[in-house]
Amino acid sequence: MKKAHLTKERLDKVLAHLGLGSRKEIHKLARAGRITVDGEVITDAGFKLDPRSARIAVDGEEVFYREFFHVLLNKPAGYVTSTQDRDGPSVTHLLEMVRDDWMPVGRLDKDTEGLLLITTDGELAHRLTHPRWKVPKRYYAELAEPATQADVEAFAAGFELEGEPLQPAELTLGKDRRVELVIREGRYHQVKRMFAARGNRVVYLKRVAFGPLELPEDLELGESRYLTAEEEHALYGAVGLEPGV
Known part of the structure; x- marks a missing residue:
């Protein structure tokens, strides 16, 4: 359950939350008369307001609360799927907005490419990765050896991986050594370990879909964008939540 909202919050906290600068920087903006609330210039960055109803503008440009x-x-x-630089640079270095509450949803190995969702909503992240919700994740992979129909059947039936039972997975054979795989759990190195258990090896791996989200064809490696309203609603709906503000 999401925590209850406070009715009013400090102006500097609200604008910092929206990525418009540090609190110190926002105090400078206020003192310079560059911030208005409901049409009035506010020079005190500690001014309290309801960000969900107040009209806030910086340098005449309205900003909208989320x-x-x-x-x-x-x-x-x-890049490593972490908020800290461990064994390589964090994926958060690729984002335009610097925040201390970013949370990558699930993991992609350092050498794996593709769709990675990063959010500030902890409840959404928890549900998207919890086995209960069985959120599908689709991967494109290139293998050392061609996969077989026997692999398709083994993945569909589910099998044990180092003593742990796996949920059924959908393997689609492509040309040569190319395949697509849909899984509904997120164990450590799962895709690579599944193929290793079948005597094969993944040489290239890319996630192309996560739940209702598809990797946009026009989004280049290293680029990011905010979810559209439609994507956001579909993502929350997939795990039984209402979208946040």
């Missing part, structure tokens, strides 16, 4: 932010990133190889 409680949560969601970014779709086309992750390149070489």
Whole structure:
């Protein structure tokens, strides 16, 4: 359950939340008379307001309040799915808005490319990765050896991976050594370990879909964008939640 909203919040906190600068920077904007609330110049950055109803403008440009932010990133190889630089640079370095509450949803290995959702909504992230909701994740893979119909049947039936039972997965054979795989759980190195269990090896891996989200063809490696309203509604709906503000 989401926490209850406070009726009023400090102006500097609201604008910092929206990525318009640090609180110190926002205090400078206020003192310079560059912020208005409901048409009035506000020089006190500690001014309290209801951000969901107040009309806020900075340098004459209206800004709109959002409680949560969601970014779709086309992750390149070489970046780690973490908010800290561990064994490589964090994927958060690729985002335009610097925040300390970004949460990557699920993991992509350092050498894996493709669709990575990054959000500030902890409940949404939890549900999207919890096995209960069985959110599908679709991957494109290139293998060391061609996959077989026997692999398709084994994945569909589900099998044990190092003593742990896997949910059924959908393997689609492509040309040569190319395949697509849909899984509904997110175990450590799962795709690579599944093929290794079948005596094969993944040489290239890319996530192309996550739940209702598809990797846009025009989103280049390393680029990101905010979710559209339609994508946001579909994503929340997939796990039984109402979209945030």
